[in-house]
Amino acid sequence: MTSALMSGVSELLLLNLLAEREMYGYELARAIRTTTREAIAVGESVLYPTLHTLEQRGWLRAKRRVVAGRTRVYYSVTSAGKRRLALMNREWRRIADGVHAALGASHG
């Protein structure tokens, strides 16, 4: 939530979580909060459209399952999705390192 700095981060975090094991939407929302130590929360209006887009692009695979009367959509990462994750990881590193260098230089 908050700020333009979130752009693209949702995709990175989702792919990263799903590379470990398949999960469903609501579960992912909670997992993002916990793995980022409450630093980042992805709202449902970001979560679901993002998952649909990633599926359409062939990076995620979806399986509907009914558990205790509720329908869940489980997502897993395809091999193309793994390549995408690797790319986003590198991109994130590059940008985070670049920003760190620039900010660090100013008060050092």
Place this chain on the structure above:
Amino acid sequence: MTSALMSGVSELLLLNLLAEREMYGYELARAIRTTTREAIAVGESVLYPTLHTLEQRGWLRAKRRVVAGRTRVYYSVTSAGKRRLALMNREWRRIADGVHAALGASHG
């Protein structure tokens, strides 16, 4: 350049540079490349509209100056701009730390 992960980063880097000393557009573009160790380059189609927006919001002050036959627009940070920079710094920290925690947890 490249990727949605750049969103908001331009503003942060610009405010950060201008907090040190006043600079003009073209100079800022070069400074961003060097201070980020070539990791980040902000194109002119991002740079100029961003500077105008920041000025309109009262975070930057602009002064036109003619140097060696060329017109330069020098920008400096207002006190509101300094508060904005402090906010963006905290936001960046929060998100970068959150992403780091999430990514670190997966391959640790």
Place this chain on the structure above:
DNA sequence: GTCTATACCTCGACCCACGAGGTATAGACA
């Protein structure tokens, strides 16, 4: 019977990045 948590979803508004393109001057080099 109502309230909370789970579980999915969409819509419209808005912000920002980006490539492509446009204008103009200074200085070098032929």
Place this chain on the structure above:
DNA sequence: TGTCTATACCTCGTGGGTCGAGGTATAGAC
């Protein structure tokens, strides 16, 4: 004189992503 590179400013259209608000429905607690 002509051209090329660097400087220095700018806009426009497109598209991607976020976000708040809202909508539907079931399970379980109280």
